[in-house]
Amino acid sequence: MRLGIFGGANEPQVQAVAQVARAMGAEPVVVDAFALQNGEPISNLDGELIYRGQSLSDVKAFYLRSIPPPYLPYFEKDGELRLYAEWHTQYMQSRERSVFYLAWLQGLIRRGLKVVNPPHMAMPLQYKPYQMQVLRELGAEVPRTLISNDPAAVRAFARDVREVIFKPLTGGADAQLLGEAALTRLDALRASPVIFQERVRGDDVRVTLVGGEVVSCVIIDTGSNTNVDFRSHPGYSKGQTTYRELELPAPVAALCRESARACGLSLCGIDLKRAGDRFVFLELNASPIYLEIERKTGHRISEHLVRTLMAA
Ligand SMILES: Nc1ncnc2c1ncn2[C@@H]1O[C@H](COP(=O)(O)OP(=O)(O)O)[C@@H](O)[C@H]1O
Ligand SMILES: [Mg+2]
Numbered sequence: 001m002r003l004g005i006f007g008g009a010n011e012p013q014v015q016a017v018a019q020v021a022r023a024m025g026a027e028p029v030v031v032d033a034f035a036l037q038n039g040e041p042i043s044n045l046d047g048e049l050i051y052r053g054q055s056l057s058d059v060k061a062f063y064l065r066s067i068p069p070p071y072l073p074y075f076e077k078d079g080e081l082r083l084y085a086e087w088h089t090q091y092m093q094s095r096e097r098s099v100f101y102l103a104w105l106q107g108l109i110r111r112g113l114k115v116v117n118p119p120h121m122a123m124p125l126q127y128k129p130y131q132m133q134v135l136r137e138l139g140a141e142v143p144r145t146l147i148s149n150d151p152a153a154v155r156a157f158a159r160d161v162r163e164v165i166f167k168p169l170t171g172g173a174d175a176q177l178l179g180e181a182a183l184t185r186l187d188a189l190r191a192s193p194v195i196f197q198e199r200v201r202g203d204d205v206r207v208t209l210v211g212g213e214v215v216s217c218v219i220i221d222t223g224s225n226t227n228v229d230f231r232s233h234p235g236y237s238k239g240q241t242t243y244r245e246l247e248l249p250a251p252v253a254a255l256c257r258e259s260a261r262a263c264g265l266s267l268c269g270i271d272l273k274r275a276g277d278r279f280v281f282l283e284l285n286a287s288p289i290y291l292e293i294e295r296k297t298g299h300r301i302s303e304h305l306v307r308t309l310m311a312a
Pocket of ligand 2 (some may be wrong): 269283
């Protein structure tokens with residue numbers, strides 16, 4: 001059985017899933033998400049994808065790791081970011097490439113193929129505000145949250161909530177504490193809204209679900225909890241993070257399953273904060289990077305993923 005894996009061919013997690021698929025008797029077909037960018041020949045002929053000279057019509061299911069989003073080509077000079085002269089053409093080309101992949105994957109789903117996860121639920125952007133709503137409706141605890149471009153609303157929120165953090169809607173920057181310095185820069189907010197949230201103190205927890213079931217749950221330990229965002233601790237980028245197994249209370253596990261299902265995510269990485277018995281949901285990652293957790297804990301996340309794809 002041929003299983004498709006769509007993502008950067010050099011990505012360790014893409015390679016790991018391919019290896020596990022092979023070990024489980026499937027034939028992995030990696031479609032390099034950078035094929036178009038690298039100028040490799042790839043065609044959609046009357047709805048059929050021809051990649052590296054072969055048709056992919058017999059591939060039964062796809063793991064979608066990532067689609068490169070449209071981007072502006074820039075470089076840094078004298079401490080400033082500058083655009084290349086050809087930026088407009090290159091931006092438009094990157095947009096065309098994204099649409100080529102997105103439309104093709106969406107077409108596969110329409111034909112009845114399983115794509116984990118469907119691109120419309122996930123790529124290339126995340127939908128944190130939508131996830132907050134889903135979680136709230138399901139009765140999960142979420143931090144008090146204001147999403148706004150209005151400095152007055154933020155000041156009022158900050159008066160009401162003792163410790164406030166801020167973070168982007170789509171990720172891509174660490175969560176930070178809203179302190180005096182940030183409060184004086186609130187005018188910059190008018191250009192685009194930001195998420196402001198009650199800071200929840202406690203352990204960082206990552207729950208991974210595959211095929212609707214919790215297959216891994218760990219406390220992320222970077223050796224310090226002084227930073228708001230655990231990723232800003234130097235130990236994190238050095239790979240010194242350790243993961244401690246955690247048994248979720250049954251009602252919290254049920255909320256994980258229900259929220260992943262409601263967001264259409266068969267593979268899902270949920271971020272929570274835990275303080276004692278309290279579990280506060282932060283977000284659902286549609287394309288979780290789990291390889292480090294898998295390698296350090298032995299949780300067989302890739303195996304679960306491949307089994308779900310093979311069952312399609
Ligand atoms: N309301 C919050 N209270 C405490 N810590 C938070 C809060 N929101 C985010 N963080 C910290 O920042 C990290 C990143 O936030 P998250 O919402 O997962 O966004 P993303 O991973 O997309 O950047 C979290 O895992 C957590 O460590
Ligand atoms: Mg996160």
